[in-house]
Amino acid sequence: MATNETGMRTRAESIVRFRRRLFANPLVLWSFLVLLGFLFIAAFAPYITPSDPLRGNLALRFAPPSWELPLGADHQGRDMVSRLIAGSRVALLVGAVAVGIGLVVGGLLGIVAGYFGGLLDVVLMRTMDIILAFPWLLLVIAVVSILGPSLTNAMLAIGITFIPQYARLLRSVVLTTREQDFVQAARALGAGTPRILAQHIAPFTVAQTIVLTTISLGKAILAEAGLSFLGLGVQPPTPSWGTMIAVGQDYLMTQPYLSIVPGLTVMIVVIALNLFGDGLRDALDPKRSP
């Protein structure tokens, strides 16, 4: 084993070891590449769309796939490739913001509940149980029905469904870390609560939080597609993969690719997120360390 004089692995060495373990499974490597591609496309969407995803050419209505339009054109003569690319941006935006809401709100609630315990813990965690007991789609729909359908409200509604999972995860990590000797030592040395939470407890939550976030991102993208499919999420003409599937269903008999291709895109991205999340979990799991 590569070690330096103190017998500890250096940071660079452990990163290399982690990377080797992570990509030992070729599927994890492939899903990583797919995700990189997805991030790139979503980030640079406005610069790489071959044509305007919003303005169509009615002469090209239902144009079949060809060299100029590799995936054909939709019912308004809009280029499907451009719409898929623009849709990737919406999917990533909703996914990132929704998971961000869950992470920040749920994480804070979980840490507070776990660290302080007592009545506060009971009240917070029972509230989380109530949210978890609802089917997530029903919860999202209930929120959207109060706030009205829009992109912002979709992000908010989906974000709420992630709060309990983060709260539970971080609470459990804090509970196990709180009583460890080094935390007691820090307290004995006079460190205040915020300092203990940020410097001594937070680092232990990072690994599992990253895994949960990868898998939640996939769920959020599925949720956005579903909500937009129902007409309760992203509103036209903004391109969303879910809306594209819904519109395509109207022409399923004659132009099946109009709904099949956007659905495949969602599936590929979510499969990549799930596989990568599983790979991360296995690589980060200390019990499986070789």
Add this chain to the structure above:
Amino acid sequence: MLAGEHATAETEASIRARLGLDQPAHLQYLTFLSNMVQGDFGTSYRSRQSVMDHIAPAFGATLQFTGAALMLMVVIGIPAGILSATRPNSWLDRIVMSTVLIGLSAPIFWVGIVLMYVFAFRLGWLPSGGFFTWQGIILPAVTLALQYGAIVARITRTSMLEVLGNDYIRTARAKGISQGAIFYTHALRNASLPIVTTIGLQVGSMLGGTILIETVFSWPGLGRMLVSAILERDAPIVQAGVMLIAVAVLVLNLLTDLVYGFLDPRVRFG
């Protein structure tokens, strides 16, 4: 909004009074609560009929196809998981696990659309929707069962593999008990608690999934009614629909807890 764009102030006021919207919000809520516990969910803003008249048949339709899907999910998911666990890493296991991954990652409504395209439009074997023939239930139920069956198959495989690693399984093998008997009497019974928990939890989430699938297949159930009520801002229907599904989930969770007692003699209700 109901009165239309050109309504006069009087029409608007009279509609508000009829719907009780002229009352302060907290009074409206109290009225809603007291009526609800008496089984009265009010009247639809749109059709002016009692909400119960709308919801009862829709709930029946949803139960019908969720029930069919639940049966499929158990009948396909558990054996698939057991088969996978008997030979981990075999080609059979890989096929099952790939199907599970797809079931978990594909948008469920899109799976419905693809099945509809293949089996209704291309092959013409099944109707693409429709409530009134018995074949109409097949595609929606299969779609729903695919996704949730995948979850059941995965948990069955994991918990079987876990149980099979125990010492008493090795003892049973050493006593010369046949492979089949070990699987079904020794392993499955002990692996069944997490499986039942998962099924119980998933049925709740399935009721959410019906919302998407009912929209795809134009199934006249609770989910589709809920979505159109939201789009039409028909609040009493939305309230009653959400409430009904939430109560159904609670009842299912209670049933799941009760089933534990039958499966595991150590669980006693005190």
